[in-house]
Amino acid sequence: MNELTQNWSHDSWRSKPIQQQPRYPDVKALQAALNCVRTLPPLVNQGEVETLRTHLAKAARGEAFLLQGGDCAERFTDCNKNAIEAKLKILLQMSLVLTWGARIPVIRMGRMAGQYAKPRSKDTEMIDGVELPSYRGDNVNAIDPDANARLADPQRLIQAYSYSAATLNYARALVDGGFADLHHPQHWDLGFVRSTANRKKYEDIVDRLRDAVDFVESTGVRGTATLKTVELFCSHEGLLLDYEEAFTEPVGENWYNLGSHFLWIGERTRQLDGAHVEYFRGIENPIGVKAGPTIEPEELVKLITTLEPENRPGRITVITRLGAEKVTELLPPLINAVTEAGRVVTWVCDPMHGNTVSTDTGLKTRDYDSILAELEGAFAVHQTAGSHLGGVHFELTGEDVTECTGGPQELSEADLSRSYKTYCDPRLNYGQSLEMALRIAERLQSQRHAA
Ligand code: PEP
Ligand code: CO
Numbered sequence: 147m148n149e150l151t152q153n154w155s156h157d158s159w160r161s162k163p164i165q166q167q168p169r170y171p172d173v174k175a176l177q178a179a180l181n182c183v184r185t186l187p188p189l190v191n192q193g194e195v196e197t198l199r200t201h202l203a204k205a206a207r208g209e210a211f212l213l214q215g216g217d218c219a220e221r222f223t224d225c226n227k228n229a230i231e232a233k234l235k236i237l238l239q240m241s242l243v244l245t246w247g248a249r250i251p252v253i254r255m256g257r258m259a260g261q262y263a264k265p266r267s268k269d270t271e272m273i274d275g276v277e278l279p280s281y282r283g284d285n286v287n288a289i290d291p292d293a294n295a296r297l298a299d300p301q302r303l304i305q306a307y308s309y310s311a312a313t314l315n316y317a318r319a320l321v322d323g324g325f326a327d328l329h330h331p332q333h334w335d336l337g338f339v340r341s342t343a344n345r346k347k348y349e350d351i352v353d354r355l356r357d358a359v360d361f362v363e364s365t366g367v368r369g370t371a372t373l374k375t376v377e378l379f380c381s382h383e384g385l386l387l388d389y390e391e392a393f394t395e396p397v398g399e400n401w402y403n404l405g406s407h408f409l410w411i412g413e414r415t416r417q418l419d420g421a422h423v424e425y426f427r428g429i430e431n432p433i434g435v436k437a438g439p440t441i442e443p444e445e446l447v448k449l450i451t452t453l454e455p456e457n458r459p460g461r462i463t464v465i466t467r468l469g470a471e472k473v474t475e476l477l478p479p480l481i482n483a484v485t486e487a488g489r490v491v492t493w494v495c496d497p498m499h500g501n502t503v504s505t506d507t508g509l510k511t512r513d514y515d516s517i518l519a520e521l522e523g524a525f526a527v528h529q530t531a532g533s534h535l536g537g538v539h540f541e542l543t544g545e546d547v548t549e550c551t552g553g554p555q556e557l558s559e560a561d562l563s564r565s566y567k568t569y570c571d572p573r574l575n576y577g578q579s580l581e582m583a584l585r586i587a588e589r590l591q592s593q594r595h596a597a
Contacts, residue, residue, distance in 0.1 A: 212537025232544030247587025
């Protein structure tokens with residue numbers, strides 16, 4: 147442990163003001179559940195966590211690109227074969243497209259295997275005229291509109307551990323078992339993408355890739371085993387600190403959260419003197435911090451410095467979510483302040499959370515064009531500032547849902563009710579995600595050619 151984290155311990159966050167935690171009616175049952183989680187084996191290994199930090203350090207320098215994506219709120223029912231395969235498939239396909247455009251390694255990171263806790267803007271919500279405690283994610287309570295179902299249930303923490311473990315286990319098995327093998331392009335089929343233009347572009351990329359794989363193998367170059375598998379990392383918002391603490395353990399002199407490779411601090415819990423910042427500053431994992439439109443440049447610099455006094459590249463990822471209309475105005479001062487303070491961070495754009503709107507019927511949605519506009523704004527601002535946009539952060543699903551408007555299927559507000567399944571924020575569907583990846587790849591390619 148270094149000098150600056152000396153006053154830290156895995157539970158020092160308990161003496162700080164804390165936001166967004168559930169109130170458990172039965173505190174003894176909470177302690178018993180946490181003890182149970184504590185004794186179970188970790189979900190990830192410290193070596194993988196270190197590897198990820200090295201990759202993210204490359205992304206900070208523009209030598210790698212992060213693709214982070216998955217559900218807004220992962221549900222326990224998403225822990226099944228089809229859902230995991232669909233999620234992995236869209237992440238792999240998008241990363242393939244991005245690698246093609248960028249010609250640099252793409253770091254694949256799911257918002258998965260633990261993305262079960264949600265911050266809420268209000269403690270209660272009205273459903274059919276009845277006021278109920280808000281749904282806070284499957285590891286806290288059930289979504290059913292029923293007062294009992296909405297009580298915080300500690301047993302859900304043990305379930306969250308099991309569902310995370312099962313999700314990660316199957317995802318790892320898929321990756322190791324050839325799901326990502328570039329020799330088997332049947333895994334790269336396009337499912338229900340209807341747009342012929344997208345289909346054609348993607349098929350071209352896959353054909354050219356197969357050609358490249360054939361060529362490399364025909365030269366007898368060794369080490370082609372890397373074509374058979376990929377690395378996959380998991381991540382979630384580190385919101386429930388009781389739960390996160392149960393995964394926190396020393397390895398040698400340092401402390402790791404071995405419940406996930408990467409964790410981030412949400413927009414609602416990033417108070418400088420708050421419990422989340424206190425907890426996060428002491429773990430070795432690479433961490434993210436969301437930065438929304440209200441953050442001041444000085445505040446961001448203080449946050450980064452408090453979280454990572456040693457300024458190690460790859461440890462801090464700043465995930466900006468400023469909104470399409472504000473990104474051009476608000477991002478440059480943030481980048482300038484961080485650069486002037488000499489802080490190394492990996493800049494990532496989350497074009498989802500600053501672009502949420504409600505329809506007349508009360509559904510939360512996001513428009514494909516606003517999402518793309520924030521991304522393009524972020525790319526342009528970084529280019530002008532001479533910094534690197536090191537990655538993107540999406541809420542997406544491999545399924546054909548109708549939650550965001552626009553995109554290749556030109557979904558309108560009237561289409562949304564057809565297959566609106568999210569438990570929280572609206573996600574890009576399969577076609578919208580792939581189209582987004584093609585747009586980003588084009589952008590990365592033109593940047594590469596201009597360089
Ligand atoms: C989220 O990522 O689902 C989320 C709640 O984001 P933010 O903290 O940026 O609002
Ligand atoms: Co969300």
